[in-house]
Amino acid sequence: MSDLLETVRTLAKKTDSKILMVVLDGIGGLPLTLNGETELATAKTPNLDALARDSQLGLVELVGAGITPGSGPGHLSLFGYDPLKYVVGRGALSAVGIGVKLGAGDVAVRGNFATLGQGRVVDDRRAGRPSDEKNAEIVARLRAAIPEIDGTPVEIYTESEHRFVVVFRAGGGPALGANISDVDPQATGVQPLSAEPHDDASARTAGLVNAFVQRAEAALQGEEQVNGVLFRGYSDVPHFPSFDDAYGLRAACIASYPMYKGLASLVGMDVLPVEGHEDALEGKVAALREHWENYDFFYFHVKKTDSTGEDGDFAEKVHKIELFDELLPQLLALKPDVLAIVGDHSTPSKLLSHSWHPVPLLIRAEHGRKDMAARYTEEEAQKGSLGLRRGTDLMPLLMANALKLNKYGA
Amino acid sequence: MSDLLETVRTLAKKTDSKILMVVLDGIGGLPLTLNGETELATAKTPNLDALARDSQLGLVELVGAGITPGSGPGHLSLFGYDPLKYVVGRGALSAVGIGVKLGAGDVAVRGNFATLGQGRVVDDRRAGRPSDEKNAEIVARLRAAIPEIDGTPVEIYTESEHRFVVVFRAGGGPALGANISDVDPQATGVQPLSAEPHDDASARTAGLVNAFVQRAEAALQGEEQVNGVLFRGYSDVPHFPSFDDAYGLRAACIASYPMYKGLASLVGMDVLPVEGHEDALEGKVAALREHWENYDFFYFHVKKTDSTGEDGDFAEKVHKIELFDELLPQLLALKPDVLAIVGDHSTPSKLLSHSWHPVPLLIRAEHGRKDMAARYTEEEAQKGSLGLRRGTDLMPLLMANALKLNKYGA
Known part of the structure; x- marks a missing residue:
């Protein structure tokens, strides 16, 4: 954990509020031509757009300026563990x-x-x-x-x-x-x-x-x-403080690929069974709904936004974003107290690989300020009130917005 | 001090310029309803507005992302001392x-x-x-x-x-x-x-x-x-390098509540006597005017913006902001070389307590760039050229703007 999170650990308190962190794998993109639109900006996303207008946006760098994160470091950062400090060995x-x-x-x-x-x-x-x-x-x-x-x-x-x-x-x-x-x-x-x-x-x-x-x-x-x-x-085995230890959260993972389930279990999340093949989005939503009352925190992983970027298939990445947009109302219907939408890194289809570009972050919560971002896109996120931040800032922000942190000092 | 300030300490030089840091306690707010206006945005503040158009704005996080600062850590950060490193014990x-x-x-x-x-x-x-x-x-x-x-x-x-x-x-x-x-x-x-x-x-x-x-x-x-x-x-007694030691500044505190006078004396400021009851704004201005020639740096504290937030009284917080706005021309008349307006934390009346939300910062100085913020509000400050920063960045910025820092390296 970063020093900040050592502090968060001493301030964490248990409440009834629920946090849902949606990770759209590799969501950040690039325009194919100079000054063009990214995959996110090209996609038709009426539900995300409406959500963005009621949310706070910003951009996150998962590891640091110019660093292209692997899935491991990207997720560790989102989970609040400084990926430059908590290194998972190649074998593990x-x-x-x-x-x-x-x-x-x-x-x-x-x-x-x-x-x-x-x-x-x-x-x-x-x-x-x-x-x-x-x-x-x-x-x-x-x-x-x-x-x-x-x-x-x-x-x-x-x-x-x-x-x-x-x-x-x-x-x-x-x-x-x-x-x-x-x-x-x-x-x-x-x-x-x-x-x-x-x-x-x-x-x-x-x-x-x-x-x-x-x-x-x-x-x-x-x-x-x-x-x-x-x-x-x-x-x-890497030695991580668990999610429970660091945040006092009962946390669950909803993912279908082994890597992500493995990363979540490293930090002590319960890995929930998901019905279906490949990304199994409907199965994931069903798992979320079924276990909604049993946890304080859900990590909900969407894979195909990354795979299509790795394939260099711009149109297909746009399509996968639109599929998630169609699913979004089912997540909102659960009324999470705090909802985050973010990625573990960018995967521009132009580059056919992960990239260093910051990832758009959206936080929807009760106690937020108005901001000027009108869509969940890279460009609009620049106007957001959350600014450009390190990925490790995300968990403290989610904990704060869920009113799960005591005041620091008198 | 943060590592940055260890460097600032080696670069500090004495000049005749004067810095005035106005701390509007708990100034940051929240809208009462989604996408509504905060207390600052609601207040009629013609003097602050005019000042903002000639200033540089930004936002500061006093302790870190998501962390709600107590008054002690919030002020230590404004004074340049990393509040995660300089911890004042409960007894002290x-x-x-x-x-x-x-x-x-x-x-x-x-x-x-x-x-x-x-x-x-x-x-x-x-x-x-x-x-x-x-x-x-x-x-x-x-x-x-x-x-x-x-x-x-x-x-x-x-x-x-x-x-x-x-x-x-x-x-x-x-x-x-x-x-x-x-x-x-x-x-x-x-x-x-x-x-x-x-x-x-x-x-x-x-x-x-x-x-x-x-x-x-x-x-x-x-x-x-x-x-x-x-x-x-x-x-x-917490061991702080004094303001004089850290910055070479003869510093004075103008405050009326014991906590703030105590914090200022911890860092070696002279605590000036203030006539009047409670916030005693006129008495504070009189003290500032009287001692203007004797110090390089003034910490000027306004309390009621916080108390009204703690009371959950949106309209009254708006009113206290407007009272400060009426006072502002008297401060400007002293022609400080560098003027900062900032808070030690947010206290949204919606939450009836301190909060983690970043605080708007305004710096008026001779050598500033034009920026796009048109008012001293949370929303406008997002457009400011100072960006979103840690509170400990403030003192180096004020020192630099006062031309009190030598070049680092040849």
Whole structure:
């Protein structure tokens, strides 16, 4: 947490008011041509427009000026945890991203399948980028070959292409350290490195990693391309104050993709079941309605605004925004005391990727000032009374607007 | 001080220019209905309007996003001291609030009168909330009974109802520590606790507190309700760099309520005498005029804009704003080189309390840019060239506009 949020933690009080944070993934955009309109400005959004006229708007930078946030840091910022301070390691983020929960003392490791040639030297650090199906087939063989090492349970998961994740479970035993050197030499023509521990707590982990490398190569003997493994990015479980601890909130996550459910569970939210496929917007609304009385805070995630931007499909991103607009009245019907609409980063279809551009923020609450923004768009948000802020300001603002914060000092 | 102000301190230079900081307490407001007008926007303020057209405007958050400042943190921020770093303890703030000065090595303690029953157990931690008059009568008895303890001078003051303040004076002796445990058990049905020191410097203070408890109970024997004392919140003098040290400014405070005079004296301002009752605006202007040649910096405090907000009286807050507007030409006639108009927090009459909403800031100085704000209101201030800032930015801006800061670096 930022220093500000250490203060928020001491001021938080429980009330009956409810906060709904809608995260439109990658919502911020760019015009395709100079001085043109963004996806948000192009979309026909009568419901959002009406909401914006009764709301306060602004812009948020999730990590900092010019920094393009990954989904992890973007969400941590929205949840109030300074993403420059609370770093989720690559291994843990990969595990979270495929929906694998980490327990205290466990270690998650990111692996690459590789091609090893004569003399065990690395010929290809990505094993010719195998298909996801091939990856899954190899993972199945490794699972059969390496269910445990010296009594330590080992779990192996497909990520995509040449990427996989290994979780070493501490079980009831002592915590596994994550402070060990890489197996990946980050070069071809040389052998994989031996993992060395940098502290006592990581000695056992280094032994497990080296044994895994050896047993995996044995199990994959005869494979043409996928016959070796390289590791880098070891992580133990990140230590976050929970949402309950930081804000005194009973918080629930309504999302359908593993990464977002994983991030929410990292901060202690209950992950609610959602019916339906892919973005499952109607299923999400149903889940929200069903659990409305049981929580103080809801994180409601919409994915397709990001995916269409990543695809570079301007028209389709506009369409996904319009679909959310059609859904909005169902959210408003629940009468949240405080409603925020925001994104975890921008994903302009012009760039086919996440970007650094600030994201429009809307807050609808009882005790707000009038502001001059007339729509929920990047341009109108500049006129908003909330100004341009860091993403970590959002949670204190939502807590304040929900009247859940005591005064600071006399 | 914030890191910025450590730098300001190294750059400060003395010049003949004069800075006038007008603090309209609790000036920020809210509309009573969605998209309505605030108190400031409702008020007829021809003088402020004309001034705003020649000034630069912006908005300040005194502590941070969503944080509702108490008067102490709000003023510390305006004076340039980061209120998350410079914390004034409850005992010291109570002493300051009733106008008692603390010297180096003194300790101030907040006390509650309590009702003790059979076996010295606490029956009521607030002694049935006695009247202020009863409080004063009890304090007079304790003053007579406990003028000193083992040679340490003891001062006792009424705060209100069950609350009182004790100051143990170090005199010429070694500093008294404030790191001791509470006497208040924060429960009924149990005896008051014995104060225990947490460090060597506080051992003598703990002994004084325990002796005070014993002698107070003896002195109050026979009283039905007010027959015991409980203590919590011990503070030594907060260590602030003075205004002179931080800015090289000869600074004066023009205020009429003890809390504000106390806060100004904490940072080393001279507190000027003010003739008149309550807010005494005319007396304040007279004091300003009289001492105009003797200081570089004036803190001019207006209280009623806050009190009317706390009372929930929208129309009366509007009226107090209009009264200040009538006074404004007298301030302008003194031709301050730099004039700031700001608040220490918002106090919307809609909320009957302080709030987290940013406060409009106006700076009138010779070397300012044109900006688009046409009035000193929350809404217009959003258009101002000063943007949305932390309160601790104000003093560096005033120093710069007064041409009292050297260049940083070559």
